[in-house]
Amino acid sequence: MALTNAYIQEKLVEKFNDQVFQFSTDSGILSFESAAENNLKILQFLYEESSLGFTFLTDLCGVNYPDNNGAELVVVYHLHNFIQNIRIRFSIGVPVAKPDVFTATKLFESANWMERETYDFFGVNFIGHPNLKRILNVDEMDYFPLRKEFPLEDQTRIDKDDEMFGRG
Amino acid sequence: MEQQSNITLPKGSIEKTTTTLNIGPTHPATHGVFQNIMEVDGERVVSTEQTVGYIHRAFEKLAERRPLYQITPITDRLNYCSSPINNMGWHITCERFLKIDLPKRVDYLRVIIMELSRISDHLICNSIVGVDTGAYTGFLYVMQYRELIYEIYEEVCGSRLTTNIGRIGGFERNFTNTAFTKLEKFLNEYPGVLREFEKLFTRNRIFMERTQGTGGISAARAMNYGFTGPNLRAAGVDYDVRVQQPYSSYQDFDFKVPVGTTGDNYDRFLVRNAEMWESISIIQQAYQKIQEFKGADAEIYHADVPEYYLPKKEDVYTKMEALIWHFKIIMGEINLPKGQIYSAVEGGNGELGFYLISDGGRTPFRLHFRRPCFIYYQAFEELIKGGMLSDAVVTLSSLNLIAGELDA
Numbered sequence: 001m002a003l004t005n006a007y008i009q010e011k012l013v014e015k016f017n018d019q020v021f022q023f024s025t026d027s028g029i030l031s032f033e034s035a036a037e038n039n040l041k042i043l044q045f046l047y048e049e050s051s052l053g054f055t056f057l058t059d060l061c062g063v064n065y066p067d068n069n070g071a072e073l074v075v076v077y078h079l080h081n082f083i084q085n086i087r088i089r090f091s092i093g094v095p096v097a098k099p100d101v102f103t104a105t106k107l108f109e110s111a112n113w114m115e116r117e118t119y120d121f122f123g124v125n126f127i128g129h130p131n132l133k134r135i136l137n138v139d140e141m142d143y144f145p146l147r148k149e150f151p152l153e154d155q156t157r158i159d160k161d162d163e164m165f166g167r168g
Numbered sequence: 169m170e171q172q173s174n175i176t177l178p179k180g181s182i183e184k185t186t187t188t189l190n191i192g193p194t195h196p197a198t199h200g201v202f203q204n205i206m207e208v209d210g211e212r213v214v215s216t217e218q219t220v221g222y223i224h225r226a227f228e229k230l231a232e233r234r235p236l237y238q239i240t241p242i243t244d245r246l247n248y249c250s251s252p253i254n255n256m257g258w259h260i261t262c263e264r265f266l267k268i269d270l271p272k273r274v275d276y277l278r279v280i281i282m283e284l285s286r287i288s289d290h291l292i293c294n295s296i297v298g299v300d301t302g303a304y305t306g307f308l309y310v311m312q313y314r315e316l317i318y319e320i321y322e323e324v325c326g327s328r329l330t331t332n333i334g335r336i337g338g339f340e341r342n343f344t345n346t347a348f349t350k351l352e353k354f355l356n357e358y359p360g361v362l363r364e365f366e367k368l369f370t371r372n373r374i375f376m377e378r379t380q381g382t383g384g385i386s387a388a389r390a391m392n393y394g395f396t397g398p399n400l401r402a403a404g405v406d407y408d409v410r411v412q413q414p415y416s417s418y419q420d421f422d423f424k425v426p427v428g429t430t431g432d433n434y435d436r437f438l439v440r441n442a443e444m445w446e447s448i449s450i451i452q453q454a455y456q457k458i459q460e461f462k463g464a465d466a467e468i469y470h471a472d473v474p475e476y477y478l479p480k481k482e483d484v485y486t487k488m489e490a491l492i493w494h495f496k497i498i499m500g501e502i503n504l505p506k507g508q509i510y511s512a513v514e515g516g517n518g519e520l521g522f523y524l525i526s527d528g529g530r531t532p533f534r535l536h537f538r539r540p541c542f543i544y545y546q547a548f549e550e551l552i553k554g555g556m557l558s559d560a561v562v563t564l565s566s567l568n569l570i571a572g573e574l575d576a
Binding site: 026027029031055056057058059061063064076078082085087089108109110112113114117121134135136137138145146150152 | 224264392412413508525545576
């Protein structure tokens with residue numbers, strides 16, 4: 001039987017009731033959200049439930065929504081079922097003041113570095129991670145550069161000393 | 169014994185029987201900026217810690233301030249052995265997001281370019297595996313034929329390594345006759361070269377003994393580690409984005425997905441070689457399909473999307489409409505629709521994904537690159553543990569790690 005988005009949604013709602021919400025289909029991929037403390041239960045259910053079988057973690061990344069009070073940091077999981085060839089997207093939000101998320105490394109080895117990257121750039125604290133330290137940035141860095149509070153330089157600024165750039 | 173007791177050695181230093189060995193960040197055997205801090209017992213690897221990030225350039229942050237077309241040059245610098253696939257992957261992501269339909273001819277032209285760059289990527293990787301096992305000839309010999317591919321890029325877009333090829337909606341200009349002549353030359357000459365290259369290695373006793381049974385991984389572990397591309401297929405999983413989620417009309421082509429069984433260095437080598445043969449066949453099919461377009465159809469090289477595709481220069485000078493679009497595009501003054509998309513293409517070394525989130529502004533709110541080799545490089549320790557140090561070097565190159573992609 002071909003796996004459909006509707007069936008996945010039905011299964012999830014049956015298991016987790018109102019713990020999973022905000023179902024939508026963006027460009028063919030079923031997306032939903034949940035509270036941060038449920039992430040492992042949901043990932044494990046998607047992995048182990050034989051009719052779902054999302055055994056491949058395609059991608060894990062962070063997003064920062066500074067205006068989203070109480071869930072400023074979002075962790076997005078992209079999962080893939082190779083046999084049925086269907087993807088889903090699942091995200092959890094955590095407050096920037098206490099960004100604690102359970103690690104998925106017990107389920108997926110591939111989550112190890114992706115979680116380190118998310119920690120490195122957004123400061124999401126993955127509880128239980130075997131080696132949570134910076135990966136792409138220098139170890140001495142004391143901020144999380146992909147957060148929106150660090151804007152890139154305004155391209156139209158005029159207060160630069162042009163001589164330093166060979167244009168003086 | 170009593171005299172010796174006042175010597176204070178650091179705790180644990182007597183018991184330590186292994187040697188710490190630093191390989192990299194710049195080392196002739198690493199082919200890129202990789203550092204490995206290895207614990208070796210004699211010549212056996214006990215453990216290793218990979219350090220990455222030496223050429224991190226904050227691409228994801230940069231992309232948040234750039235209109236879509238300015239992000240293409242960033243993607244060049246991910247996997248620079250197959251830049252055109254990254255460029256096309258990005259264009260395809262934008263086109264899917266903006267719901268732009270492409271004419272078939274553009275799709276086929278793209279397929280030609282993408283398969284050429286897959287060949288150049290696999291060619292580098294396989295010949296470097298040869299170098300690391302002691303056969304320099306193969307590498308030096310095939311480099312001449314990679315040059316033919318680069319000449320085609322040069323004819324189509326003007327540059328060779330970081331190509332910035334194509335635009336959102338198609339190509340910047342039509343392929344010239346010279347480009348097709350160069351393509352024909354490549355198609356004529358390359359199969360013979362690849363056959364000779366295979367003869368050098370595939371049944372070569374030294375090569376086989378160096379690569380068979382080293383750096384192997386099971387299909388289940390490979391999936392758990394997030395392997396994709398030739399490395400996953402060498403372990404026996406026939407996952408290929410071109411087949412599973414066809415883009416750029418790959419469904420119109422007839423090709424096989426080669427798979428291995430043991431996932432070791434030898435299987436990875438064979439899978440890449442077999443993929444090059446499939447790529448040649450795809451290019452031939454695509455070229456044939458392109459020749460079937462006649463008259464005005466044979467002149468189509470982009471879709472009709474004035475909001476994203478730059479108008480012709482002579483129109484910019486003479487027509488109001490074209491002038492307006494020209495400025496709006498160049499200054500990045502076009503608001504994107506709201507939403508998010510994950511779109512993937514089969515890159516040189518695996519599934520290259522783009523996760524784009526837009527809040528309705530002029531630039532992406534967030535853009536995340538799913539870089540295949542960043543994800544599968546984690547498995548390196550498991551692949552080489554207990555093996556010889558010299559095998560670790562071969563494993564490193566047969567994984568096809570590209571530092572630019574690893575560090576984004």
